[in-house]
Amino acid sequence: MLQLQTIRDHKDELVQALGKRNIDANGLLEEVLLLDEKRRSTQTQLDSLLAESNKLSKEIGMLYKTGKVQEANLLKEKTVILKEESKQLGDDLNTTAEELQTLLYQIPNAPHATVPAGTSEEDNEEVFKEGEIPTLAEGALPHWELAKKYDIIDFELGVKIAGAGFPVYKGKGARLQRALISYFLDKNTAAGYTEIQVPHLVNELSGYGTGQLPDKEGQMYHVTADDLYLIPTAEVPVTNIFRDVIVNESDFPITYTGYTPCFRREAGSYGAHVRGLNRLHQFDKVEIVRVEHPSRSYEALDGMVEHVKTILRELKLPYRILRLCGGDLGFTAALTFDFEVFSTAQDRWLEISSVSNFETYQANRLKLRFKDENGKNQLAHTLNGSSLALPRVLAGILENYQTPDGIKIPEVLIPYCGFDTID
Structure with a gap:
């Protein structure tokens, strides 16, 4: 299957190459790029939430050690919310990744420069x-x-x-x-x-x-x-x-x-x-x-x-x-x-x-x-x-x-x- 980085960097060349197969691939490749951007954005959000959750977990541990139980419990409530948001983002990420993979499977290889154009x-x-x-x-x-x-x-x-x-x-x-x-x-x-x-x-x-x-x-x-x-x-x-x-x-x-x-x-x-x-x-x-x-x-x-x-x-x-x-x-x-x-x-x-x-x-x-x-x-x-x-x-x-x-x-x-x- 075509590499995502190649599609990002050479979309127009790929559209031209796939045209030799009598395929107008512009729409397909645009959809790939949109899904890829959505996937990467979701991954960034998920990474950010997980990092914040890990940071809070360390803070909660320190608060318990110093006897600040009430403050620790308040932060625990926040981590519960973060876990729910992370789970939803994780589900969204998996769905987007599956949609992206399915779409990539539908796109044929780009013909070599020496392949002649033709229909049959x-x-x-x-x-x-x-x-x-x-x-x-x-x-x-x-x-x-x-x-x-x-x-x-x-x-x-x-x-x-x-x-x-x-x-x-x-x-x-x-x-x-x-x-x-x-x-x-x-x-x-x-x-x-x-x-x-x-x-x-x-x-x-x-x-x-x-x-x-x-x-x-x-x-x-x-x-x-x-x-x-x-x-x-x-x-x-x-x-x-x-x-x-x-x-x-x-x-x-x-x-x-x-x-x-x-x-x-x-x-x-x-x-x-x-x-x-x-x-x-x-x-x-x-x-x-x-x-x-x-x-x-x-x-x-x-x-x-x-x-x-x-x-x-x-x-x-x-x-x-x-x-x-x-x-x-x-x-x-x-x-x-x-x-x-x-x-x-x-x-x-x-x-x-x-x-x-x-x-x-x-x-x-x-x-x-x-x-x-x-x-x-x-x-x-x-x-x-x-x-x-x-x-x-x-x-x-x-x-x-x-x-x-x-x-x-x-x-x-x-x-x-x-x-x-x-x-």
Whole structure:
């Protein structure tokens, strides 16, 4: 969430930056400043009353010691009034602080200066493209037809067991899925990321810590009996490791990678763009998360982008990178690069990764700080990226590597799969 001091000192700049998200934030930020002023004024009054009450308590003690009981009793009556006033001010302070926090939770992160203005994904800016789009033989099939033909993914069985968006991977399809997970984790750990296994459910505080709550509450599966949420991405549990933590400046960079299933209650829609693996309620993803010194976080973001590039180069999949515009930028992100792989059979680009810098936005919610060289606590920067989300990578492999005789396996995956063709 945005820092109050930043809002106080740079309100006009924030209004302009948030305008890239097509938000007129002036009214919201003014309301924040009014509530903040009310909170600080109430705190000052409360501190003054408490100081006066403490002073009177000392005077009362001295009066009793010197035998001036009547004077002491008169002052005690005054302290009773002060306590009642203090209690009311304390209640007012808590109410104002809660209102202020609720309002701050509603304000998204301010986009980085390089984020282009725009209203939708149509306005995203292509910044890089690489790889040859293969020419497929006549009669090439989309991945959902290939899955059925070679009996490697059963979408109908998933509907029977759970519902639409919960596929069942079978045989070589399951082994290819497992191979991709292992390959991604090996690439990430070789790049210096520490592998970690985390819970697949989180509590409400964790959801607020990384910004999924309250923004994406309707998209998360909620286990109401236990008030827990199924994770939409490993970013949530991994980043929350650092909630209420003060790290040492020498600890940077802090880097983690983890595989988890992910669960999302996507809005129901129909058509080829959401068929098969294109949009799921449960899917597998390998994530990379970084906690960085603010002065080095954008260098780290560039490094994450280059890292994902190396994976796609080894898979030999045609891909492009987009810088997301303000209208398509995630609620908590300051800058995001999306990776998309080209699906030749569908003749469209499929998003497979988002790599983002959140600057201090998540850290402020998490109270994730570090001690600087002067011993002062400062907010760290957090970053994360998909490395990679499996469904659309798998879709791209099935479609782009298909031949009349079967589906070839990318060379880099053969040692992980134990086979080179699906036929």
